[in-house]
Amino acid sequence: MSEMKNKTLRFMAVGDVVGKNGLSYIQKNLWHIRSRYNVDICIVNGENSAPGNGITKESAETLFVSGADVITTGNHVFRRAEVYTYLDDKTTVLRPANYPPSCPGFGSGVFELCGVRVLMMNLLGNVYMESLEDPFVTAQRILDREKGGYDIAVCDIHAEATSEKLAFAHHFDGRIDIVFGTHTHVQTNDAKILPGGTGYITDLGMTGPEDSVLGVKKEIIIKRFMTKMPSRFEEADGETVFCAALFDYDTVTKKVCGAQTVCLKDR
Ligand SMILES: [Fe+2]
Ligand SMILES: [Fe+2]
Numbered sequence: 001m002s003e004m005k006n007k008t009l010r011f012m013a014v015g016d017v018v019g020k021n022g023l024s025y026i027q028k029n030l031w032h033i034r035s036r037y038n039v040d041i042c043i044v045n046g047e048n049s050a051p052g053n054g055i056t057k058e059s060a061e062t063l064f065v066s067g068a069d070v071i072t073t074g075n076h077v078f079r080r081a082e083v084y085t086y087l088d089d090k091t092t093v094l095r096p097a098n099y100p101p102s103c104p105g106f107g108s109g110v111f112e113l114c115g116v117r118v119l120m121m122n123l124l125g126n127v128y129m130e131s132l133e134d135p136f137v138t139a140q141r142i143l144d145r146e147k148g149g150y151d152i153a154v155c156d157i158h159a160e161a162t163s164e165k166l167a168f169a170h171h172f173d174g175r176i177d178i179v180f181g182t183h184t185h186v187q188t189n190d191a192k193i194l195p196g197g198t199g200y201i202t203d204l205g206m207t208g209p210e211d212s213v214l215g216v217k218k219e220i221i222i223k224r225f226m227t228k229m230p231s232r233f234e235e236a237d238g239e240t241v242f243c244a245a246l247f248d249y250d251t252v253t254k255k256v257c258g259a260q261t262v263c264l265k266d267r
Helices: 019-036 057-065 081-089 135-146 162-171 218-227
Strands: 008-014 041-045 070-072 108-113 116-124 152-158 178-182 199-201 206-209 240-250 255-265
Touching (some): 019 041, 019 206, 041 152, 070 108, 070 116, 116 135, 135 152, 135 162, 162 178, 178 240, 199 240, 199 255
Parallel strands (some): 008 041, 041 070, 152 178, 178 199
Antiparallel strands (some): 008 240, 240 255
16 A cells, blocks of 8 residues: 555545536535535446436536546436447446446455555446346455455445345455445445444435436326336436545544445525
8 A cells, every 4th residue: 555645545436417407506516515525535326327327428528527536327327328448448337247248347345545556446246137247246356356456345236125235245345445325326325334343325316407306307207106107217306415424544544434324405
C-alpha cells in the first residue's frame, strides 16, 4: 500500500440511478454530496441510468464526470446493444461476474484509488432472478484469483431476496470488506458491521423519482398488478430521492469502522 494522508477512507455506494430523473440529479449534485460527506471513493450502480432503462456509454460517462469512480450494474446491463463494445473497453464499468464468460464486459477489477488497491466485484443473485452461476462460487473464484493483489475487497450483490444478500455477506464476512446489495430500489435500514468485520447493507435503494413504484409511473404498475396485462413502462418524474450508504475503512487496522445510510430528498 502506498503512503496516504488520510487514516480513514470513506466509500460511498450509490443505489441504482434511474432514468433521466436520477441521472440529472447525479449530474447536479453528486460532487456536492461527495464533498459534503467527505467521500474518497464513490461507486454508483448504473444499470437503469439510460433513458428507457439499461446503461449506455453516454449515461455511464455522465456518471463518471459527475463523480463516480466505478460503476456497477445488474440484470438490466445488456438491455442496450450499443453498450456492449463499451463494456469490453471500459474496465471501470462492471457487469455481474456470474454471467457466462461469453457475455461482454468484466465482472470484477482491481482499481488503484486513493492509494489503495480496491478489488471491486459485481454479482447477480439467483433467487427470483435469472439463473446464473452461483454467486458464492463466483465470488470465491475471484478472491482466489486476485489473492495478494488488492488491499480491500468490495462487492455489489444485485439481488432480489434479502436472505440471499445477507447469507452472502455472512459467508464472506471478514473476507470481502464491504458488501452492499442493490436491485430492489428500496433502501433497507440495516447498514452495519458484521461480526467478522464486513461493512454491509441489504439494499442501497435508488436514486430516482420518489413518487413512483421503483422509478416507474405508479399508475402503470398499479394497473399491471390489477389487470395482469403487459404494459409499457414509463419513467416517473417529480422530486428525486438519493439513496446511498457510507462505509469507513481504517487503513491502519485494515478494517471497516463505520457503516451508515444516506437518504436525501430533493425538496
Ligand atoms: Fe435497478
Ligand atoms: Fe436490477
